[in-house]
Amino acid sequence: MAAVSSSSRLSKAVRQQYMSLPQGGKCQVTYIWIDGTGEGLRNKTRTLDSEPKCIKDIPEWNFDGSSTYQAEGSNSDMYLVPVHMFRDPFTLDPNKLVLCEVLKYNRLPAETNHRANCNKVMEQIKEHGIWFGMEQEYTLLGTDGHPFGWPTQGYPAPQGPYYCGVGANNAYGRDIVESHYKACLYAGVKIYGTNAEVMPSQWEFQVGPCEGIDMGDHLWVARFLLHRVCEDFGVVATLDPKPMTGNWNGAGCHTNVSTKQMREKGGLEHIEKAIEKLGKKHDEHIALYDPHEGKDNMRRLTGHHETSNIKDFSAGVANRGASIRIPRQVGHEKMGYFEDRRPSANCDPYAVTMAIARTCLLETEEKKTSK
Numbered sequence: 001m002a003a004v005s006s007s008s009r010l011s012k013a014v015r016q017q018y019m020s021l022p023q024g025g026k027c028q029v030t031y032i033w034i035d036g037t038g039e040g041l042r043n044k045t046r047t048l049d050s051e052p053k054c055i056k057d058i059p060e061w062n063f064d065g066s067s068t069y070q071a072e073g074s075n076s077d078m079y080l081v082p083v084h085m086f087r088d089p090f091t092l093d094p095n096k097l098v099l100c101e102v103l104k105y106n107r108l109p110a111e112t113n114h115r116a117n118c119n120k121v122m123e124q125i126k127e128h129g130i131w132f133g134m135e136q137e138y139t140l141l142g143t144d145g146h147p148f149g150w151p152t153q154g155y156p157a158p159q160g161p162y163y164c165g166v167g168a169n170n171a172y173g174r175d176i177v178e179s180h181y182k183a184c185l186y187a188g189v190k191i192y193g194t195n196a197e198v199m200p201s202q203w204e205f206q207v208g209p210c211e212g213i214d215m216g217d218h219l220w221v222a223r224f225l226l227h228r229v230c231e232d233f234g235v236v237a238t239l240d241p242k243p244m245t246g247n248w249n250g251a252g253c254h255t256n257v258s259t260k261q262m263r264e265k266g267g268l269e270h271i272e273k274a275i276e277k278l279g280k281k282h283d284e285h286i287a288l289y290d291p292h293e294g295k296d297n298m299r300r301l302t303g304h305h306e307t308s309n310i311k312d313f314s315a316g317v318a319n320r321g322a323s324i325r326i327p328r329q330v331g332h333e334k335m336g337y338f339e340d341r342r343p344s345a346n347c348d349p350y351a352v353t354m355a356i357a358r359t360c361l362l363e364t365e366e367k368k369t370s371k
């Protein structure tokens with residue numbers, strides 16, 4: 001039996017008594033932000049006198065950056081700037097979750113605030129109508145760090161029956177997956193789907209298609225919801241790209257991309273142009289596809305387990321061993337989207353989408369205007 005947290009064993013019936021109390025017209029707003037690790041999420045809650053109707057109704061706030069790896073103790077106040085509001089699926093309407101950008105004491109973006117630059121790029125290429133869809137893979141662990149549902153001694157049967165599997169011997173922790181899905185729908189997160197992955201207790205959800213900056217916003221909030229749902233069940237979701245060494249699949253965050261031109265008749269030509277540009281910037285992209293400049297992804301992108309080797313760039317129709325895959329249907333219809341399979345499960349979607357948008361669309365624009 002996997003270790004579950006003591007909080008998850010508290011009486012949920014007692015909790016429900018308080019949760020159903022009326023809240024006197026007030027509104028709880030939970031501010032969410034990315035901490036100094038670039039992977040961790042933090043949150044804290046305050047009361048507003050009335051329900052905010054749009055993001056502008058939510059005031060700025062601050063927090064102690066010296067406790068989140070974001071500032072020195074002597075100058076530790078950091079600003080929380082609300083950027084995207086969602087419904088709160090835990091305390092329900094009218095309460096809100098609000099994703100925030102973090103600014104330093106001088107109001108410049110914090111080091112791990114990649115949204116600020118991402119947003120600038122997305123604004124510059126707005127007319128291209130860029131859409132993203134990201135496939136977030138993750139692994140469930142007990143609070144002891146052991147994969148959820150794996151035997152205490154030894155290993156489960158080898159990979160094979162688990163991907164999209166059904167049955168107690170194949171699917172480990174579906175309650176979490178289904179709860180997270182509902183929580184995303186309630187919150188207004190654009191969840192696209194979900195499936196069990198190749199390694200037991202590994203799962204995936206997809207978010208998208210989202211235009212521009214929305215991709216990062218929706219994925220970060222979807223991740224927050226995942227960690228929060230897992231907390232209720234007393235287990236932990238890790239986004240480590242290779243949680244188990246050996247003959248077990250790693251976890252990525254495949255990023256699907258299209259522009260208006262790619263989605264229209266003859267779009268394949270534009271997809272091929274984008275792939276050519278990506279090929280010239282492989283190393284630069286790898287450095288932005290995990291929070292440690294490629295070190296995390298090095299454990300995952302081995303050329304085995306449906307990955308390409310981290311050193312090589314490749315592309316192909318229906319090829320799951322390539323850096324870039326053109327889905328079979330897209331190759332057939334000669335329009336649609338392409339999939340960048342390199343981003344690590346723990347990537348920052350702002351860094352990934354910014355890099356793709358810049359390489360595929362911005363650098364040529366710059367050249368055009370400088371001629």
Ligand code: ADP
Nearest residue numbers: 131132133134192206207208209256257258337
């Ligand atoms: P895979 O076959 O690689 O496992 P999934 O079904 O898991 O694919 O995920 C497909 C992803 O592609 C979803 O996130 C979806 O939002 C995204 N997607 C679909 N159409 C487009 C499009 N035209 N542009 C960008 N992303 C798209």
Ligand code: MN
Nearest residue numbers: 135204206254
């Ligand atoms: Mn998928």
Ligand code: MN
Nearest residue numbers: 135137197204
């Ligand atoms: Mn997958």
Ligand code: MN
Nearest residue numbers: 135254339341
């Ligand atoms: Mn994929």
